[in-house]
Amino acid sequence: MKYKSQAVAMPYFIAAIGLFVGQILFGLVLGLQYVVGDFLFPSIPFNIARMVHTNLLIVWLLFGFMGSAYYLVPEEAETELYSPKLALGLFWIFLAAGALTILGYLFVDYNTLASATGNDILATMGREFLEQPLLTKIGIVVVALAFLFNISMTMLKGRKTVINIVLLLGLWGLAVFFLFSFYNPTNLVMDKFYWWWVVHLWVEGVWELIMAALLAFVLIKVTGVDREVIEKWLYVIITLALVTGIIGTGHHYFWIGTPAYWQWWGSIFSALEPIPFFAMTVFAFNMVNRRRREHPNRAAVLWALGTGVMAFLGAGVWGFLHTLAPVNYYTHGSQITAAHGHMAFYGAYVMVVITIMSYAMPILRGRQANSNKAQVIEMWSFWIMTISMVFITLFLTGAGILQVWLQRVSEDPMPFMMVQDQIALFYWMRLWSGVGFAVGLVLYVVSFFIKGKEPEAVAA
Amino acid sequence: MSGTFTKAMARNVFYGGTVFFFLLFIALTFDTMQGLPKSDNRAAITPAVAAGKHVWETRNCLGCHTLLGEGAYYAPELGNVYKRRGPEFIKAWIQSMPSNTPGRRQMPQFNLTDKELDDLVEFLKYTSEINTQNWPPNIEG
Ligand code: HEM
Ligand code: HEM
Ligand SMILES: [Fe+2]
Numbered sequence: 001m002k003y004k005s006q007a008v009a010m011p012y013f014i015a016a017i018g019l020f021v022g023q024i025l026f027g028l029v030l031g032l033q034y035v036v037g038d039f040l041f042p043s044i045p046f047n048i049a050r051m052v053h054t055n056l057l058i059v060w061l062l063f064g065f066m067g068s069a070y071y072l073v074p075e076e077a078e079t080e081l082y083s084p085k086l087a088l089g090l091f092w093i094f095l096a097a098g099a100l101t102i103l104g105y106l107f108v109d110y111n112t113l114a115s116a117t118g119n120d121i122l123a124t125m126g127r128e129f130l131e132q133p134l135l136t137k138i139g140i141v142v143v144a145l146a147f148l149f150n151i152s153m154t155m156l157k158g159r160k161t162v163i164n165i166v167l168l169l170g171l172w173g174l175a176v177f178f179l180f181s182f183y184n185p186t187n188l189v190m191d192k193f194y195w196w197w198v199v200h201l202w203v204e205g206v207w208e209l210i211m212a213a214l215l216a217f218v219l220i221k222v223t224g225v226d227r228e229v230i231e232k233w234l235y236v237i238i239t240l241a242l243v244t245g246i247i248g249t250g251h252h253y254f255w256i257g258t259p260a261y262w263q264w265w266g267s268i269f270s271a272l273e274p275i276p277f278f279a280m281t282v283f284a285f286n287m288v289n290r291r292r293r294e295h296p297n298r299a300a301v302l303w304a305l306g307t308g309v310m311a312f313l314g315a316g317v318w319g320f321l322h323t324l325a326p327v328n329y330y331t332h333g334s335q336i337t338a339a340h341g342h343m344a345f346y347g348a349y350v351m352v353v354i355t356i357m358s359y360a361m362p363i364l365r366g367r368q369a370n371s372n373k374a375q376v377i378e379m380w381s382f383w384i385m386t387i388s389m390v391f392i393t394l395f396l397t398g399a400g401i402l403q404v405w406l407q408r409v410s411e412d413p414m415p416f417m418m419v420q421d422q423i424a425l426f427y428w429m430r431l432w433s434g435v436g437f438a439v440g441l442v443l444y445v446v447s448f449f450i451k452g453k454e455p456e457a458v459a460a
Numbered sequence: 461m462s463g464t465f466t467k468a469m470a471r472n473v474f475y476g477g478t479v480f481f482f483l484l485f486i487a488l489t490f491d492t493m494q495g496l497p498k499s500d501n502r503a504a505i506t507p508a509v510a511a512g513k514h515v516w517e518t519r520n521c522l523g524c525h526t527l528l529g530e531g532a533y534y535a536p537e538l539g540n541v542y543k544r545r546g547p548e549f550i551k552a553w554i555q556s557m558p559s560n561t562p563g564r565r566q567m568p569q570f571n572l573t574d575k576e577l578d579d580l581v582e583f584l585k586y587t588s589e590i591n592t593q594n595w596p597p598n599i600e601g
C-alpha cells in the first residue's frame with residue numbers, strides 16, 4: 001500500500017463480500033420458489049425475496065465501486081485521500097441504511113413500509129430495482145455526493161491521470177442518473193421511459209467507464225505495461241461504449257408505448273454495443289501477453305482476463321441475441337432476459353469488483369500477494385462460480401426458448417402458468433447450478449482465511 | 461494502435477463523440493415527448509388510474525409479474541390482463557388469493573378495499589390501451 005489512507009477500502013470490500021453472500025442465499029430461495037411455489041410462503045413471498053436479491057446485488061456492487069475508488073484514486077493521484085474520516089463515516093452510514101432497508105423488506109409489509117417512509121409524499125417505490133423507500137434513496141444520494149466530494153478533492157490535489165478522470169466521470173454519472181429514480185409520473189409510458197435512464201444508462205453507459213478504469217488500473221499494476229498505451233485503449237473503449245450505449249437505450253423503447261422509430265434506432269445502436277465489450281477482452285489479453293513482469297498475484301490476473309471474456313459473453317453475445325426488434329418482439333420479458341441479466345451482471349460488474357479486490361486485498365493486508373495455497377483456492381472459486389454461471393445462463397436460455405415457443409410463437413399459444421409447468425426441468429437444473437455457484441462463493445470466502453508463505457515476484 | 465493516433469486524439473474523440481450522441485439522444489427524447497400523446501393513452505388517465513398505479517406500486521406487483529414486458533418473470537404478463545380476463549375476474553382473483561394449492565406458486569392476499577380494487581382495474585384498463593406496437597404477440601402475453 002503506497003498511501004496509508006487507502007486502508008479505508010478494506011471495510012468496503014468486506015461489506016461487499018458479506019452482502020454478496022446474502023444476495024446468493026436469496027437467489028437460492030428464488031430458484032427454489034420457481035419450482036416449489038409455496039416454499040417459505042407466506043413469510044417470504046417471491047417478490048420480497050427478489051427485491052432482496054437484486055437490491056443486495058446493487059448495494060454490494062456500490063460498496064465495491066466505492067472501495068475500489070478509495071483504493072485507486074489516492075494511488076493514481078499520488079496523494080493521501082482528502083478525508084479518510086469522512087470515508088469511514090460514510091461506510092457506517094451506508095451499511096446501516098442498507099441493512100435497515102433489507103430488514104424493512106423482510107419484516108415490514110411493503111405497503112406499510114411505503115407509507116411509513118414518505119412514499120405518499122413522493123411516490124418512487126414499487127418499480128423494479130428502485131424499490132428502496134424514499135428515505136433510503138435520499139440516503140444513497142447524500143452518501144454518493146459526500147463520497148464524490150471526497151475522491152474529487154483527492155484527485156484535484158494530486159495527479160490527474162486518465163484512469164482517475166475516467167473513473168470519476170463514471171462515478172459522477174452514476175450519481176447523476178440515479179436522480180431519475182425520483183421521477184415517477186402517473187403516465188406509465190413516461191415512467192418507464194425515464195426508469196431506463198437509471199437502469200440502462202447505468203449498466204450500458206457510465207458503469208462501463210467505471211469497469212474500464214478499474215480493469216485498466218489492475219492491468220497496469222500486474223503487467224507493468226506502459227501507461228501511455230493503456231490510457232489510449234481506455235479512451236477508445238469508453239468512446240465505443242458511450243457512442244453505442246446512449247442511443248442504444250432505444251432497445252428498451254420498442255413496446256412500451258413509445259414511437260415506432262425506436263425499433264430502428266434501438267436495434268442499430270444496441271447491436272453495436274458488444275464492440276466495446278469485445279475491445280475490453282482484446283485489451284486485457286493483449287496487455288497480459290505484453291507483460292513486462294510476472295506479478296506474484298496470479299489470481300488477480302485470472303479474474304482480470306475472466307472479466308473480459310465473461311462480460312463479452314454475457315453483455316455482448318447474450319445481449320445481441322435478443323436486441324434486434326424482430327427478435328425482441330418474441331423474447332421481451334422472458335427467461336431469455338433473465339439469462340442475459342445474470343451473465344452480464346456477473347461477467348461485467350461482479351467480476352470486475354472481484355478483480356480489484358483480488359488485487360488490492362492482499363496489499364491492504366500487508367503483502368504483495370497471497371500464499372500459493374490461498375491463490376489456488378481462490379482460482380478454484382473463480383472456475384466454480386464462473387462455470388456455474390455459464391450453466392445458469394444456458395438453462396435459463398433453454399427455458400426461455402421453450403417458453404417463447406410455447407407461449408408466443410406456436411399456432412396454439414399456451415397460457416403462462418401452463419408453460420411454466422412444462423419447463424420446470426430447466427428451472428431445477430438452474431437451481432442446481434445455483435447451488436454450484438454458492439459452493440464457489442463459499443470457497444472464495446474461505447480463500448481469505450488460508451495462510452502460508454507469500455510467493456516471490458519473478459522477472460519475466 | 462500506435463504511430464499517428466495519439467492519446468490526445470483519443471481523448472478528443474471521446475469527449476466529442478459523447479457530447480454529440482448525448483445531444484442526439486436528447487433530441488430524440490424531445491421528439492418522443494412530443495409524439496407520446498398519440499400512443500401513451502394519456503387521455504384515459506383519471507384520478508382512479510393514478511390511485512390504481514399507486515396500489516400497483518405499493519404492493520410491489522412488479523416483483524412477480526411483468527407489465528408491458530418489464531418486471532419479474534414469475535407470474536403472467538398483466539399489461540393485457542384486462543383484455544384477457546376482464547374487470548370482474550381480476551377483482552375476484554385478487555380477493556381469492558392465496559390459492560394454497562400445495563407446491564404451486566402463491567400470490568399474497570393484499571386485503572384491498574373495494575375502491576382499491578376498482579382503481580387497480582382502472583389502471584390495468586388504461587395500461588391495456590397503450591399503443592405497444594402490437595406487443596405482446598398474442599393474448600397470453
Ligand atoms: C454489462 C452490461 C449489461 C448488463 C449488466 C445488462 C443487464 C440487463 C438486465 C438486468 C436486463 C433486464 C432488465 C429488466 O429487468 O427489465 C437487461 C435487459 C436487456 N438487455 Fe442488457 N445488460 C447489459 C448489456 C447489454 C448489451 C450490450 C445489450 C445488447 C447488445 C443488451 C441488451 C438487452 C436487451 C435487448 C434487454 C431487454 C430484454 C427484454 O426485452 O426483456 N444488454 N439487461
Ligand atoms: C445461486 C445463484 C442464483 C440464483 C438461483 C438466482 C435466481 C434468480 C431468480 C429466480 C431471479 C428472478 C427471476 C424472475 O424475475 O422471475 C433472479 C433475478 C436476478 N438475479 Fe439472480 N440468481 C442467482 C445469482 C445471481 C447472481 C450471481 C447475480 C449477479 C451477477 C444475479 C443477478 C440477478 C439480476 C440482475 C436479476 C434480475 C433479472 C432481470 O430483471 O432480468 N443473480 N435471480
Ligand atoms: Fe439496455
